[in-house]
Amino acid sequence: MEEFIQISTADHIRTLILNRPEVFNSFNQAMGKAFQSALDEASSDNDVRCVVITGAGKAFCAGQDLKEVTAPDAPDFTVIVEQTYNESIRRIRSMEKPVIAAVNGVAAGAGANIALACDLTIAKRSAPFIQAFSKIGLIPDSGGTWMLPRLVGMQRAAALTFLGEKLSSEEAAAIGLIYQSVDDESFDSAIEELAQKLAQMPTRGLGLTKKAFNLGWDQDLSTHLTTERDLQMAASQTNDYAEGVAAFLEKRKPKFTGS
Numbered sequence: 001m002e003e004f005i006q007i008s009t010a011d012h013i014r015t016l017i018l019n020r021p022e023v024f025n026s027f028n029q030a031m032g033k034a035f036q037s038a039l040d041e042a043s044s045d046n047d048v049r050c051v052v053i054t055g056a057g058k059a060f061c062a063g064q065d066l067k068e069v070t071a072p073d074a075p076d077f078t079v080i081v082e083q084t085y086n087e088s089i090r091r092i093r094s095m096e097k098p099v100i101a102a103v104n105g106v107a108a109g110a111g112a113n114i115a116l117a118c119d120l121t122i123a124k125r126s127a128p129f130i131q132a133f134s135k136i137g138l139i140p141d142s143g144g145t146w147m148l149p150r151l152v153g154m155q156r157a158a159a160l161t162f163l164g165e166k167l168s169s170e171e172a173a174a175i176g177l178i179y180q181s182v183d184d185e186s187f188d189s190a191i192e193e194l195a196q197k198l199a200q201m202p203t204r205g206l207g208l209t210k211k212a213f214n215l216g217w218d219q220d221l222s223t224h225l226t227t228e229r230d231l232q233m234a235a236s237q238t239n240d241y242a243e244g245v246a247a248f249l250e251k252r253k254p255k256f257t258g259s
Helices: 027-042 077-094 110-117 131-136 142-153 152-165 168-174 183-200 203-216 219-237 239-250
Strands: 007-009 011-019 050-055 099-104 120-124 180-182
Touching: 007 027, 011 027, 011 183, 027 077, 077 110, 077 203, 099 110, 099 152, 099 183, 110 120, 110 142, 120 168, 120 183, 131 152, 142 152, 168 180, 180 183, 203 219, 203 239
Parallel strands: 011 050, 050 099, 099 120, 120 180
Antiparallel strands: 007 011
């Protein structure tokens, strides 16, 4: 796995580094499988309370490795999209832990949409986002056509995908596409600070909030109020809820354990 995804853990933070820098961390099937395995491990490890996804070298991720899809024995697009990308996006969105995309360089094509599927996306000031699909006659995948209109509206989504122009991280933050754009020299410290903060928060509560967000896209208000009621009941049964209330009453800082 380390050949394609470098993995480290510190202070309840699991960092996954996309590791094909020689091709700007573009995905092939082997890297997709390694990525999904790493996400599964992070999801099931109770010691992990925040996940950070970033890239090795100069890029975050350039999307699909075109050498794979143009090889004589290339799998068809149904296989590539479903097995490499769809399964990765499903894991990111269903993981009941906060996931940060630390966009250290260009995020293009599926790479951009993997970043946008994360809960909080922070990018270097110098890191552009490119919906590059139209340049080769394809449509945005990896959740792009679902996520983009919801993040920035239909008109901006159409402009980003039809024209395929570079969008600076500052512009991306300004239109609500990503959470934050930071100066390159402050990037590492900004990621560390955010990850540390999230890793010390009530992980189950954050995970249930994420679950509510996911369900809310497809529910009417009345149905979603019931969803909130049920998830709130689950949150109220956690150790972190008990600790939060006790800390509030005792006028001290809570010490959450993520349980």
